[in-house]
Amino acid sequence: xxxxxxxxxxxxxxxxxxxxxxxxxxxxxxxxSPWLQALLKIYECLQNYLGKRPVPITVQACVLNHEVVExxxxxxxxxxxxxxxxxxRSPHLKAxxxxxxxxxxxKDFEPTLPPLPDNIxxxxxxxxIVCLVKNKQPLGATIKRHEITGDxxxxxxxxxxxxxxxxxLYAGDKLVEVNGVPVEGLEPEQVINIL
Numbered sequence: 001x002x003x004x005x006x007x008x009x010x011x012x013x014x015x016x017x018x019x020x021x022x023x024x025x026x027x028x029x030x031x032x033s034p035w036l037q038a039l040l041k042i043y044e045c046l047q048n049y050l051g052k053r054p055v056p057i058t059v060q061a062c063v064l065n066h067e068v069v070e071x072x073x074x075x076x077x078x079x080x081x082x083x084x085x086x087x088x089r090s091p092h093l094k095a096x097x098x099x100x101x102x103x104x105x106x107k108d109f110e111p112t113l114p115p116l117p118d119n120i121x122x123x124x125x126x127x128x129i130v131c132l133v134k135n136k137q138p139l140g141a142t143i144k145r146h147e148i149t150g151d152x153x154x155x156x157x158x159x160x161x162x163x164x165x166x167x168x169l170y171a172g173d174k175l176v177e178v179n180g181v182p183v184e185g186l187e188p189e190q191v192i193n194i195l
Contacts (some may be wrong), residue, residue: 006037006040009031010031056101056105058105059102059105060102061105062094062099065093065098068088069085069088072084072085072088127176128168130166130168130169132169134162138161139162139163140157140158140165141154141156141158141161141163141164142158143191145188146174151174151175151184152174152184152191153172153173153175154170154172154173154175155171157170178195
């Protein structure tokens, strides 16, 4: 993997270090540094995990459970068959476990972001699309209308709040859209209601 490639590069660089080629010593020291080695190992582990991510065999375990219960009803009624049917029909298995399985198996938990708007000004320095998922907790940021431009901006990020912990919002950031709703021309109170 990546660590093997880095080892080969380090071997080549060690030969060049002996010849005193400009900058090679610094590059060699950088690539040999323990923090970079650790970072590359973490990267390889993450890539390995992403390649082996578990995939559900079925996304409809509830339907499969119902079919098995129906087949068991037609089977000879031994003690084991009756016990299996009782277990498969229990609300704990059906309502809790299998429904939770199907819910997780059918969903893609990656956020789906809307496409960028077509009317982005060319002179705009940078635009970030930020996706903060919040439940009942407050956002942890205040907003205001900029005195000169009239833009809605982040006035303050409250330490320890959701916005602060995410590291995605900063004081002075201009809000263009909130939850897919353009905020141009809206009052800060209206934007807060959208949040």
